[in-house]
Amino acid sequence: MEKFFQSLGDFGWGAQLFAVVILTLLIRFIAMRLLKVLAGHLSKTKNAWDDAFFEAARTPLSWFILIMGLLWGIGISDGYVEAELFSATNLQLVRQLTFIVLIAMFLMRFASLAEARLLEKLKTEKDSGQTRLDPTTLQALTKLIRLAVLISAVLIAMPTIGIEITALLAFGGVGGIAVGFAAQDLLSNFFGGLMIYMDRPFIIGDWIRSPDRDIEGTVETIGWRLTVVRTFDKRPLYIPNSVFNKLALENPSRMSNRRIKETIGIRYQDAAKMGAIVEAVRDMLRNHEEIDSSQTLIVNFNSYAASSLEFFIYTFTKTTDWIRFHEIKQDVMLKIIEIVHAHDADFAFPTTTLDGIEGIFNKLEIGQS
Secondary structure, three states: OHHHHHHHHHHOHHHHHHHHHHHHHHHHHHHHHHHHHHHHHHOOOOOHHHHHHHHHHHHHHHHHHHHHHHHHHHHHHOOOOOOHHHOHHHHHHHHHHHHHHHHHHHHHHHHHHHHHHHHHHHHHHHHHOOOOOOHHHHHHHHHHHHHHHHHHHHHHHHHHOOOOHHHHHHHHHHHHHHHHHHOHHHHHHHHHHHHHHHHOOOOOOOEEEEOOOOEEEEEEEEOOOEEEEEOOOOOEEEEEHHHHHOOOOEOHHHOOOEEEEEEEEEOHHHHHHHHHHHHHHHHHHHHOOOEOOOOOOEEEEEEEOOOOEEEEEEEEEOOOOHHHHHHHHHHHHHHHHHHHHHOOOOEOOOOOOOOOHHHHHHHHHHHHO
């Protein structure tokens, strides 16, 4: 190759540059083609890592070949063009920085692509009930990896361009106080997000609710600064992570059961049938296939109301699904109606009893006497 380019020198500088450009484009074409063929074969496997690896390598490798070709052409031009930019020291510096930047780009792209593929895999496993890793943990790990790669790349590149890390650390000790005051809210949100990832009071997809604030909805994303909650009327709610350090939070998604708690009133003239009705309702709940009989189950005559005799039911369903819960609750309420009517009783409603005219006059005469 060296003799080939020396022979091209007889034709002038332009011939050598032309050969460098053609060779660079040819190498890039072969490399991209090879990656595409390998990616096509590996996409048929179930492993998500190999797909992410070759996809992440495509762009950095392309840039690497192009930049190395450009530097090669600049190196050839050094003997023909007098410029400080074309010195061997500068070219070596650019090569080192290119290598650092492209390696960091590859690692960050690999982390992002692997995250996307694993999230798809987790969604499939979740539907089949086989998942062992939740999306929140995966996204937290990916963000930490990207942050670590970025910081490492900066720390490696700084000595390369002549910046001493020790001097930077000394400056950071003095300027860190001012930066800390200026970025107090930012740091508070960052550590709030870190606590969410560590304590895991909720994960992506959970339904959360706060009795302290008007916050209720489904968690969509958990960032280092903001958490996005989609309310039930489909509005996005952007909440700084520091807020979660100061409020009480409910997570209905982690309920073990859902509760049915209702009070039912029957007429006073059906008082003799109250005991049989209560017992029949209790037996119905104990034998209901969707009611968790291992949890608290109460059916008792409760109070004398103004227009009715009231008994209450207190029980739990096996499911926590919101839609299924209401279907079960409806079935229970309909069965209670059937039980009450089967005992020739009926439900009470507010009534007012008026005495007849004669009764009113009799009361007046008694009062006068």
